[in-house]
Amino acid sequence: MPRDWGWWTEQKLDILSDYLAAFTKASTRAGTTVYLDLFAGQSENISRERTGHVIRGSARRALDTSPPFSVLRFFELTPNASDLDHALRSEYPNRDFRVVPGDCNQTIDQVLHELRPVNWAPTFAFLDQQSTEVKWDTLERLANHKRANKPKVELWLLCASGLLPRGLRLRRSEIDDNVANQMSLMFGTEQWREALAATREGDLTGAEFRDELTNLMRWRLERDLGYKATRVFKVTNTRGSEIFDMIFATDHWVGDKIMRAVYSKAASRQGALRERARQHRKQSREEKAGHVGLFDVDEVMPNQAEGFTVSVADLPARPPYRRH
Numbered sequence: 001m002p003r004d005w006g007w008w009t010e011q012k013l014d015i016l017s018d019y020l021a022a023f024t025k026a027s028t029r030a031g032t033t034v035y036l037d038l039f040a041g042q043s044e045n046i047s048r049e050r051t052g053h054v055i056r057g058s059a060r061r062a063l064d065t066s067p068p069f070s071v072l073r074f075f076e077l078t079p080n081a082s083d084l085d086h087a088l089r090s091e092y093p094n095r096d097f098r099v100v101p102g103d104c105n106q107t108i109d110q111v112l113h114e115l116r117p118v119n120w121a122p123t124f125a126f127l128d129q130q131s132t133e134v135k136w137d138t139l140e141r142l143a144n145h146k147r148a149n150k151p152k153v154e155l156w157l158l159c160a161s162g163l164l165p166r167g168l169r170l171r172r173s174e175i176d177d178n179v180a181n182q183m184s185l186m187f188g189t190e191q192w193r194e195a196l197a198a199t200r201e202g203d204l205t206g207a208e209f210r211d212e213l214t215n216l217m218r219w220r221l222e223r224d225l226g227y228k229a230t231r232v233f234k235v236t237n238t239r240g241s242e243i244f245d246m247i248f249a250t251d252h253w254v255g256d257k258i259m260r261a262v263y264s265k266a267a268s269r270q271g272a273l274r275e276r277a278r279q280h281r282k283q284s285r286e287e288k289a290g291h292v293g294l295f296d297v298d299e300v301m302p303n304q305a306e307g308f309t310v311s312v313a314d315l316p317a318r319p320p321y322r323r324h
């Protein structure tokens with residue numbers, strides 16, 4: 001069954017498509033390019049807002065990129081992995097791709113080992129997790145997978161800062177230890193707990209806590225893994241609540257320049273698409289309640305500039321929050 005997703009998913013994937021096309025174009029002289037998708041998902045997804053509208057997943061988008069990637073590796077849990085493999089095999093019979101079944105944190109080592117002969121080639125890794133599935137060790141392995149004097153693997157990571165406070169049960173007397181432990185494994189440090197304690201005591205607001213989580217990830221990518229630049233793209237839903245931040249980490253000024261342009265382009269598409277998603281929700285609520293709308297939203301709001309409420313942070317990461 002294809003998964004049913006909100007409009008922001010499509011926007012995130014549109015940014016991915018835009019960036020990948022620029023990445024392979026900028027890497028033409030290298031002759032070989034590598035794409036790694038650690039949470040590859042299903043081959044396609046159905047839009048929640050637009051009936052019957054199919055959203056192409058990240059794996060297909062990477063395979064559709066022009067100029068094409070030379071080598072692609074998709075990671076996905078079983079049994080989804082075999083479905084994805086089956087769907088892609090018939091559509092892309094002659095491409096060098098592989099769907100690697102299992103937990104990407106465990107399978108990454110073997111795959112990077114196999115790719116060592118091309119660890120000089122420009123490589124992009126998409127880490128589209130749902131919440132805290134990725135482990136810091138995996139990010140570290142990706143950052144170290146390179147030849148001397150070559151740029152590191154570029155990372156584009158979903159950091160679910162907007163969702164994690166609810167997962168933690170931040171406002172209850174006991175936090176969810178399971179989620180907290182997962183967060184420590186993802187950040188590779190317990191340092192985020194300082195901001196947690198400050199938030200529970202009222203010294204930080206919820207928004208400041210969310211911001212601290214994203215900042216800590218950026219700080220660790222820059223300071224501990226040595227990435228030259230990180231860029232954040234913040235996504236909020238139709239009610240204006242923060243959902244997630246996309247963090248880009250690069251070792252190359254060209255990558256930084258391209259992602260900056262791609263983020264700005266996406267930011268300029270914002271507003272109308274979000275409004276359209278809101279209208280669709282309203283329309284389907286009304287229709288469920290028996291009031292069939294006079295117009296279809298697609299007819300009333302055709303081809304408006306698309307986009308979503310985003311904030312593109314240009315500031316460098318700052319030292320993580322510490323209690324005095």
Ligand SMILES: C[S@@+](CC[C@H](N)C(=O)[O-])C[C@H]1O[C@@H](n2cnc3c(N)ncnc32)[C@H](O)[C@@H]1O
Binds near residue numbers: 080104
């Ligand atoms: C948000 S979805 C990814 C969507 C995908 N990028 C797309 O465009 O369709 C996250 C996916 O990661 C998979 N997943 C979760 N934990 C995983 C793990 N440890 N290793 C590999 N895949 C995992 C889930 O089964 C799910 O399909």
